Amino acid sequence: MTSDTTAENRRVPIRLRVNGSTESAAVPPRLLLSDFLREGLGLTGTHVGCEHGVCGACTVLIDGTAARSCLTLAVQADEADITTIEGLAEPDGTLSTVQQAFADHFSLQCGFCTAGFLMSIAGELEQGMTEPEIRELLSGNLCRCTGYQSIVEAAVELAGTREA
Amino acid sequence: MKPAVFDYVRPSSVQDAVSALASDPDAKVIAGGQSLVPLMNFRLASPTLLVDISRLDELDFIEVRDDKLCIGAGVRQREAERSVVAARSCALVAAALRWVGHPQIRNRGTVCGSLAHGDPSSELPAVAVATDAEFIVRNRTGERVIAARDFYLAPFWTALEEGDLLTEVRLPVDTPGIQSSVREYARRSGDFAIAGVAIRGTSGDGTPRASVGAFGVASAPVRMTATERLIESGDYSQSALDDAIATDVPSPTSDGQADGTYRLELLGELVILALADCGGRR
Amino acid sequence: MTADDVDDVGTYPDYIVINKPVNQRPLRGDVVRYVGAPIAAVAATDRYAAEDAVEALAATLEIDELSPVMTVEQATSDEAPLLYPEWGDNKVVDLVGDRPEVRAALDAAPHRFTETYVVQRQTPLPMETRGVVAEYRDGRLSVWVSHQSPHIARTTYAMLLGLREADVRVVCPRVGGGFGGKTHVYSEEIVVAHLAMKLGRPVRWIEDRAEHLVASVHARDQRHVVDVGYDDEGHIHAMRCHVICDVGSGEVFMAGTCPSLVSGGVMTGSYDFPNLEVSTTCVVTNKTPAGAYRGFGAPEGVFVMERVIERVARLVGKDPNDVRAPMILQQSQMPYTMPGGGRIDSGSHQQTFERVIELGTEALQRVQARFEDDPKVRVGVGYTNYVEPCVPTYFATTGHWAGYDAATIRIEPDGGATVAVGVAEIGQGMVVTTRMLAADALGMNLDDVAVVMGDTDRAPYGLGAWGSRGAVVMAGSVVKAAEVVLDKARVIAAHKLEAAAADVVLEDGAFTVRGSPGGTAVTWAEVATAGVIRTIELPKGLEGGLDAAATYEPYALEHFPDESGRIHAAATWSNAAHAAVVAVDLRSGHISIEEYFVVHDCGTIIHPNVVEGQIVGGVAQGIAGAMYENLPYDPETGQPQFASFMEYLVPTMSEIPPVQTEHFESPAPEMPLGIKGVGEAGTIGPPAAITNAVCFALADYHLDITETPVTPMTIRAAIRGSKDRT
CATH class of the missing domain: 3.30.365.10 (Aldehyde oxidase/xanthine dehydrogenase, molybdopterin binding domain)
Structure with missing residues (x-):
């Protein structure tokens, strides 16, 4: 960082891993991680639904745990390991178990919220979680289409607590 | 919904951090950013400099010193929630943290960030007030200790001044026999509370004692001393409890979510539930 | 770009003949009628810079504040400021029902009551906000837009921008939900396309959530003033209903007035109820324009009808279902023409009604057992029946397109x-x-x-x-x-x-x-x-x-009302019955939906998972309307009292219960393959079913809810009121 430029023109170098690839960029301090991923890297699978941390559509994994990319500055992700929805499936396109469960249970309609749900589950779902625990865990992700039922069913199956 | 322009530094020491804070009267501290960034996205906050303390190793600690649970400003809420040290020494912290936002928020947000933000409907400030916590504050000229009861002045307004950095919170550890409970009510899971209460109490054989902090009901977290005295009297009626609560919260918040009357009714019910959690009567 | 810069862009047409014209311009110039009205557009190289410019621009704006009109009462008072002075009043639509036989039946009824029912303002709120990308190249305009009606958008863009329709391409790829809100062709779409043509380069606008809450349509915001005649047996002889809808400023294409007509047209739903007279008034206020939202007037009408039934049942000391039973439509009555002219082609109204009572009765016992040790929790069941108008004419909504x-x-x-x-x-x-x-x-x-x-x-x-x-x-x-x-x-x-x-x-x-x-x-x-x-x-x-x-196009669909105002405006009619079982915590006033049932009939089912998804998702939005979402304004300043998802309470997974569905299949006799619609069905029932259940649970407190959303504060106020009375 140099000190002779105005704040408006300031760019901060960052280097991070995104879905296993190392990315380097010089970003304005105010750039949100969500915008860096979408605009900077073209990873538009991360959706932006509210930009104040309520809807959860922009959820990604930061160093392995689920977090809001709209409430994270790109500069704060320097040196971090980020996983987005694009990093969830196998390189050959085979769906991850989380994605497959969503497909099996019709857990999406318009699909806008889906990436956020998948990342929350990928980062935070623990084996053996009960349905109430799952509901609490995923209450940080809003869906307007499904009424959540099909998402709960997928998550319950993934947690291995499906009732016979 | 994008932040206004600001400059950014990530100091490598607390000393550098407070120097940076001193350099700009509109500087703000950022750690997890979970309270600050939403405000910046709405441009309700437009600091000109952000001082990022999230990577300062010297602030990354949860430990017990001198019968106090000390949590550094780098500690994220999820770490504190899962900390064995915290659970064993101050159960109220974990009890409160599970109500804070959602796991995705707690993964980034810090304990001290929430304390310094001073949202009157958030849980941790009430915990601090209920436990007589101490806030360790550094600035370029030195360090001072602010008692929790002196810390919260008004919504989002604390005793922190320009150039101050909250480096640590110290909470007196649980004494034997102590029970803790946080109860709150919000319309949706994970929302800020319409009303909530944090209680640390003992029942056991002797006199019941309780430290009670309320949140969501007033312009700042409330230490409910009248309610505490009533609980210690050992025997009280519903109407006496209602009176004590009204004494503790003389001007309950009334807003689009709920009116003051409802908030006080709710607080009364939450106090009863939390006392029951702590092994009290009912 | 401000209003002056779009002089060469057309004015939105006012096609609907019963509506007074609003002459909507793409950017507002002299008079700004609501918070959220587009008055200027800034193009920049990125959204951050654009917001900086907007902030700077806003600081230079010179605004004379006018007194706002924020409620139906204000809008209709004699001293009301007029949003459109040339109208002479604030009524964009005013249709007076005149059925002397209904008034005679009312006069002859042994008992009468009047009441006002209120359904709050909501917004469709797709998770994906609106978004537009426009590019003008080689004489052709291409617009990628998050929209529900690509061709209607194209026709409107071409008309306002003065282009041949063949020179406009509209693409709506993978739209992230609409729920009615994206049927409208908004100013921002025109402005973005116009900018792209002027600048000669692609222009993008992605609405953010703060913009969305004030700039995309709102909906509902109705009150119904009813006059009901009934007898000691609980037979409802007749009802007059005045539907009054606050459509905000009215500056939206297509207009937001049609849902209120649907409310009156479908409110009697699954019931044989001939003696209904409906009047409809839509007032303009200084709020965001109202428009289409899933259910399109039906949830409001059904809420009112079912609350009237419950009131009558309580007044005569009967089980509400015993009031419903004699009115429920029978197979032998098909096709049945409703008072408003809608002809219900087929259905299983009685079967769904009877089945849902079985399910609700069993569930009530289960839930009562669950809470029998907690004296602070009261349990109740509530029911509703309704029909869903499917395949309607678009002429009543647009005054232009049909079916x-x-x-x-x-x-x-x-x-x-x-x-x-x-x-x-x-x-x-x-x-x-x-x-x-x-x-x-x-x-x-x-x-x-x-x-x-x-x-x-x-x-x-x-x-x-x-x-x-x-x-x-x-x-x-x-x-x-x-x-x-x-x-x-x-x-x-x-x-x-x-x-x-x-x-x-x-x-x-x-x-x-x-x-x-x-x-x-x-x-x-x-x-x-x-x-x-x-x-x-x-x-x-x-x-x-x-x-x-x-x-x-279904051949029987009508596009114009007859001389008595009756119109068969929807080609086929799905039907359903809902049951909600709730547990109400007297301490907090918290309402927990313990079980929820939908017994549904949408004719021939093509894809069961799609149908299930539509019903369950619809129920979730109905619950949102019944209990959570609201868009209040400051009555003095006209400022919205909602700015974010912190105030607009979209329910989460923790608030929406599992929904159990069962199906009957009564094929639509006149529709291809017997298919009916299902998109809006789930949304219609919850306000009525949940409110009825809450009032059942709190019967001891004589709660008679007339307004949604039903909140813990509603409950606690009722309990307090009851204590004050005793």
Whole structure:
């Protein structure tokens, strides 16, 4: 960082891993991680639904745990390991178990919220979680289409607590 | 919904951090950013400099010193929630943290960030007030200790001044026999509370004692001393409890979510539930 | 860019003859009527810079504040400031019902009551906000937009921007939910396209959530003033209902006035209730314009009807279902014409009603047992019946477009098909439904059918996704087009099989001669190759090509009311009954929906998962309206008292219960394949069912809820009020 430029023109170098690839960029301090991923890297699978941390559509994994990319500055992700929805499936396109469960249970309609749900589950779902625990865990992700039922069913199956 | 322009530094020491804070009267501290960034996205906050303390190793600690649970400003809420040290020494912290936002928020947000933000409907400030916590504050000229009861002045307004950095919170550890409970009510899971209460109490054989902090009901977290005295009297009626609560919260918040009357009714019910959690009567 | 810079852009047409004209401009100049009205647009190289410029621009604005009109009472008072002085009042629509026989029946009824019911303001709130990208290149305007009706958008863009319609392409790729809010053609779309044309480079605008909450349409915001006549047996003799809707500033295309007409038209729903007189008034206020939202007036009307039934039951000391039972429509009454003119074609109204009572009664016992040890929790069950108007005319909503839709089918040389339709995919499953239905109609495998929609260059002119109509009008047009190509394909196959076309059948993807199993077969690929490429193989005189276009509109659909104001405005009617079982915590006033049932009938079901998803998702939005979402304004300043998801309470997974569904299938006698609609059904029932359940649970407190949302504060206030009385 140099000190002779105005704040408006300031760019901060960052280097991070995104879905296993190392990315380097010089970003304005105010750039949100969500915008860096979408605009900077073209990873538009991360959706932006509210930009104040309520809807959860922009959820990604930061160093392995689920977090809001709209409430994270790109500069704060320097040196971090980020996983987005694009990093969830196998390189050959085979769906991850989380994605497959969503497909099996019709857990999406318009699909806008889906990436956020998948990342929350990928980062935070623990084996053996009960349905109430799952509901609490995923209450940080809003869906307007499904009424959540099909998402709960997928998550319950993934947690291995499906009732016979 | 994008932040206004600001400059950014990530100091490598607390000393550098407070120097940076001193350099700009509109500087703000950022750690997890979970309270600050939403405000910046709405441009309700437009600091000109952000001082990022999230990577300062010297602030990354949860430990017990001198019968106090000390949590550094780098500690994220999820770490504190899962900390064995915290659970064993101050159960109220974990009890409160599970109500804070959602796991995705707690993964980034810090304990001290929430304390310094001073949202009157958030849980941790009430915990601090209920436990007589101490806030360790550094600035370029030195360090001072602010008692929790002196810390919260008004919504989002604390005793922190320009150039101050909250480096640590110290909470007196649980004494034997102590029970803790946080109860709150919000319309949706994970929302800020319409009303909530944090209680640390003992029942056991002797006199019941309780430290009670309320949140969501007033312009700042409330230490409910009248309610505490009533609980210690050992025997009280519903109407006496209602009176004590009204004494503790003389001007309950009334807003689009709920009116003051409802908030006080709710607080009364939450106090009863939390006392029951702590092994009290009912 | 401000109002002056769009002088050369047209004014939105005011097509609806019963509406007073609002003359909506793409950017507002002199008078700004609501917070959220577009007054200027800033183009920059990124959104951050644009917001900086907007902030700077806002600081320079000179504004004279006018006194706002924020409520129905204010809007209709004599001293009210007028939003449109040329009107002489604030009523954009004012239709007075006049049925002397209803008034006579009211006068003759042994008992009467009057009441006002209120349904709050909501917004459709798709998770994906609106978004527009426009590019003007080589004399053509291309607009990628998150919209429910690509062709209607194209027509409107062309009209306002002065372009030939053929020079405008609208593409709506993977729309992230609409729920009615994206049927409207908004100012921002025109402004972005205009900017792209002026700047000669692509322009993008993605609405953010703060913009969305004030700039995309709101909905509901109705009050119903009823006058009800009944007798000691709980027989409701007659009802007059004045529907008053606050449509905000009215500056939206298409107008937001039609839902209030639907409210009155469908409120009696599953009941035989001839003596209804409805008047409808839509007032303008200084709020965001109201528009279409899933349910489109039906949830409001049904809420009022069911609350009236419950009131009568309480007044005469009867079980509400005993008041409902004599009114419930019977099979023998089909088709049944409602007071407003809607002709219910078919349905299982009595069966769904009886089945849902069984389910609700059992569930009530279960839930009572669950809470029997907690004296602070009260349990209740609530019911509702309703019909869902499906495949409506769009003329009442738009004053321009009507009811048809279209399909083209092109058999490709390899034997696959490209099926393009005018309906649209907004997440409701229309692509998969179309593929399934087209494959079936063409005797092909699913994998052999490619579906095209949402692109005006590739799909035939159609009206898009709204009105619980897609499956019906898609099926109607696809089946017709499929018949044309199949007829020709059979001729080609017959020629190859050396048989008569009439004897050729299509089974398992191959054409064979009827009655000769195991005989020679010709595949779709062989027929298609002959039809499209190897036309030398065609019978003499038959021209090449294997494609067809067809349109479909239900023939009985009416677009104009008769002289008494009655109109059969929807072609077919799904029906349903809901039961909600709630547990109300007296301490906090918290309402927990313990069990929720929908017994549903949407005629022939094409894709069970799609139907299930529509019903359950619809119920969630109905619960949101019943208990959570609201858009209040400061009555003094006109400022919205909601700015974010912290105030607009979209329910989460923790608030929405599991929903159990059961189905009857009463095929629609006049619709293709017996299909009815399902898109809006789930949303209609919850406000009534949940409110009824809460009042059941709190019967001791004599709670009679007349307003949604029902909140813990409602409950606690009722308990307090009851204590004060005793």
